[in-house]
Amino acid sequence: MARVYNFSAGPSMLPESVLKKAQSELLEYGSSGQSVMEMSHRSSVYDAIIRDVESSLRRVLAIPENYKVGFFQGGASTQFAMVPLNLMTTGKADYIVTGNFSKKAAEEAAKFGEARIVASSKDRNFTYIPDVKAIDYSKDASYLHICENNTIFGTRYAELPQVEGVPLVADMSSCILSRPTDVSKYGLLYFGVQKNVAPAGMAVAVVREDLLGRAAESVPTMLNYKTIIDADSMYNTPPCWCIYMMGLVLHYIEDEVGGLAQMEKRNNEKAALLYDYLDSQEFFTNPVEKKYRSVMNVTFTSPSPELDKKFCAQAEQAGLVNLKGHRLVGGMRASIYNAMPRAGVEKLVEFMREFERENG
Ligand code: PMP
Secondary structure, eight states, X not given: OOOOEEOOSSSOOOOHHHHHHHHHTSSOSTTSSSOGGGSOTTSHHHHHHHHHHHHHHHHHHTOOTTEEEEEESSHXXXXXXXXXXXXXXXXXXXXXXXXXXXXXXXXXXXXXXXXXXXXXOGGGTTOSOOOGGGOOOOTTOSOEEEESEETTTTEEOSSOOOBTTBOEEEEOTTTTTSSOOOGGGOSEEEEESTTTTSSSXXXXXXXXXXXTTOSOTTSOGGGOHHHXXXXXXXXXXXXXHHHHHHHHHHHIIIXXXXXXXXHHHHHHHHHHHHHHHHHTOSSSBOOSOGGGBOSSEEEEBOXXXXXXHHHHHHHHHXXXXXXXXXXXXXXXXXXXXXXXXXXXHHHHHHHHHHHHHHHO
């Protein structure tokens, strides 16, 4: 078996030890005589699993007592609608648009009220993050929404906007668990799990208690945060396997990596390998303003679309897969989430050097 280094933006690599653990428990979980995939979600065995996953997440992310956690289906995209449906009590919310997903979130919110775009980095094809201190925020916004790491454009906030009295809502799909997070700065944060947390199939929301229970009566039961959260994510059948896998990943972060500070150190070192190389030569270009470079998604282009194509094809032959950039950006994108080993990034940089020598 030859496992490749997979630079996919999501679903993406999972830690090998997690996959092996899942494999070892695939046919029989503990002494239950059954697989987690087959278990009743109402069984005591599964109940212990889901409770452990929530408490592990609370520990790893250091979630304060006054925040609730819920597991939701429909991916991060459903959260784009749930946020306004549950929080837009003034009929208005502020959105900062820094890429495709924050744009989609704003468009979804506009179906339910006024989604005011208070800043955007579209003028320079989303290669930077607007200065959060210079924005004219609405005083009567129900919340301010951001996408903290922009998966497609390879940018991330260097500083979080904080507006007195207006809860910050953040899509953290492509940066969650990559470094310590001060949860108390957010009213609500959410993430799709398929990058740093688990296989695809779920989103998680962490919601400050006082923001719950504000949804109108007409909001569908399953789209009300309170429904799922009040039922400890067991209102209906949850994505049982996905939740179990998330638990394995959380235990990996705690026990093997040593927590989020260590995770951040590893991630910063991996990203520095790539960015330092990119800064040392002129064949490949990274368009992002340095201050806002993502540690998770690194974009770059070669001198021509033809060479980009050749690069991706040859990289694949070398076991470096899914490097093609998003169609909105072109070129290449290396997603180097938590589970990407340092050796994978080293091999990529070595491959880039060689490609540059041969084609430069
Ligand atoms: N937000 C961000 C930052 C993303 O990267 C993605 C998916 N790549 C989404 C939202 C959409 O997630 P989902 O496919 O889970 O709906």
